[in-house]
Amino acid sequence: MYPHRITPFNIGICDVCVDNKSTQFISVKAFPHKGLQYCSNSTCKNTINEWMKISTIPIETMIKKFGTTISIRRSGGKRESGWVIVSDGYKEIQEGDFWVKIVNSTGKQSKIVTITMLEVWNPIYKNKPFELL
Numbered sequence: 001m002y003p004h005r006i007t008p009f010n011i012g013i014c015d016v017c018v019d020n021k022s023t024q025f026i027s028v029k030a031f032p033h034k035g036l037q038y039c040s041n042s043t044c045k046n047t048i049n050e051w052m053k054i055s056t057i058p059i060e061t062m063i064k065k066f067g068t069t070i071s072i073r074r075s076g077g078k079r080e081s082g083w084v085i086v087s088d089g090y091k092e093i094q095e096g097d098f099w100v101k102i103v104n105s106t107g108k109q110s111k112i113v114t115i116t117m118l119e120v121w122n123p124i125y126k127n128k129p130f131e132l133l
């Protein structure tokens with residue numbers, strides 16, 4: 001299972017055993033309502049940690065790959081630099097791309113984009129695989 005939307009209104013059942021009430025919630029950094037929930041059973045907790053590992057990329061790793069500032073391309077085609085990654089990367093389905101939150105230099109604008117888009121906009125990083133970071 002992958003991080004999914006959880007709000008205070010639908011916290012309920014453990015994502016692993018789908019049996020016990022969930023008592024804990026782990027969210028994707030900078031996405032407080034995206035995550036996984038689990039019960040007090042330690043096996044469930046370990047499974048959740050494994051699931052988080054395969055469905056998220058820590059912000060530190062994202063910054064190692066793309067650098068402290070990145071460029072984006074506006075829908076009009078204009079290039080804009082000085083954007084910053086402010087979240088972990090995460091995906092919601094197995095075949096899906098990783099999503100990440102970025103903000104502009106003033107911090108007033110934010111976007112949620114895929115890693116593929118970041119690689120297209122910042123081609124210098126394309127050949128640096130995550131495994132080697």
Ligand SMILES: [Zn+2]
Pocket residue numbers: 014015016017018019020038039040041044
């Ligand atoms: Zn459980």
